[in-house]
Amino acid sequence: MESVWISRHQKILLVVIRNALTVVAQGMNLDLCPTLPAEQALAAFRAVHDIRHHTPVLRGLMKDISRPEPKDDVGRMIVRVGMSGDMEAFEQIFRAYAPRVRAFMMQRVRDPQISEELMQETMVMIWRKAAQFDPVKGSPGAWIFTIARNLRIDSYRRSRQPDFDPNDPAFVPEAGPAADDFVETQDQEQRLHAALTGLPAEQHDLLKLAFFEEVSHSEIAARLGLPLGTVKSRIRLAFSKLRAALGDRP
């Protein structure tokens, strides 16, 4: 009886230690995996702490690999999966995105089993293509969206989906570093998200219809009983605002 109480007590204590440790680690810019149990976290903390404070050369090194890592930075998780097949990072991507990707599939296929299957295929593709993800060039949300979109289309359409090829000699690359290279893509995503939320309902609804149910702009006009010109100008207005929010020419 007593031992049970002690083990419970210990558990609570360990959680308290774990939480305290996380706060300290964050203040010191240390990278401690949030799922690590308290004892291991403590050991890792000690090791990192010792190295940082006793070896100036290693200190610089540690600073680099222990950059603050916000929990929702999916981009960095994808990079970790691509570099070393990091299962822990992959699980975090799964936890964050699987329910959303499933919901995205449901919008079109309306069948929980098929949506689950397409979500699984999307995750396998994320795993396989992770090394191709470039966090400087693309936002992780956009990258995952394009993978999910392509798989959803492939699931019911047979025809080819021709695309451009960045390695083609005739492909015209960006002239210099793109202006957005200097802005963190995560910051971009947040600003875009804020602008998207701020769109008038008629524009926001139109985008949802287009992205979720995969309806062309002319079908949207027919479905909503609007003149084609009205739909076109709503699309134009919506994207001018989104571009302006990211500092691009509207």
Next chain:
Amino acid sequence: MKIRHQVSDALLLDYATGVLSEGWRIAIATHLALSPQSRRRLALMEMAGGALVRDLPPEPSPLDEERSWMALIRRLENSKTQDEAPPPGRNPQNAASVVLPEPLRSYVGGDVASVKWRPLGRGAYHLPIAVDDKNTMVRLLRIPAGKPVPEHGHRGRELTLVLSGSFRDGEALFARGDLEEADETLQHQPVATEGEDCICLAVTDAPLKFRSWLVRAVQPILGI
């Protein structure tokens, strides 16, 4: 090279959402290969798609989250290989010599030098491009310098992408990479600029197909 005439937001959105059928898609994808500005606009649309997906209410798994995760692990173990990082981009120095970018070049089966042009009359040539998509007609056009584009009657949408040379349509000049979007409401008469033949990709709605052989037989006479 600055692209003056980029794809419209409405059509680019159709590309980003994946609804565009093969024929139209060839024109937009080839335009995107030539226009970094349009690609940046596409990237923003895809980011918007990602943000909308993130806002969706989470859909629970028909299994349950843990079993769904375990199922995924099993799949990964069966196909443990990861794709390699993409090879570094090819040297852009030979870019000038290739006229047809991908994905168009694969559809044509080579660059312009290998095209077996068919005469259209009045010095113009064309090459029909085979696509699975039966609702569009895709072809390359070669218009002699200074001559108008032959009547290519469109009752629906028409996309024209310039690949070499240039043409004027009223006040507007269209050069390599520029895309002209036209519909039945637009009266236009493109004329190839003096000095160089103009090669462009034209995509139109396919002519209506009639079941009856009789209607099919008189279709060219009636011009429908």
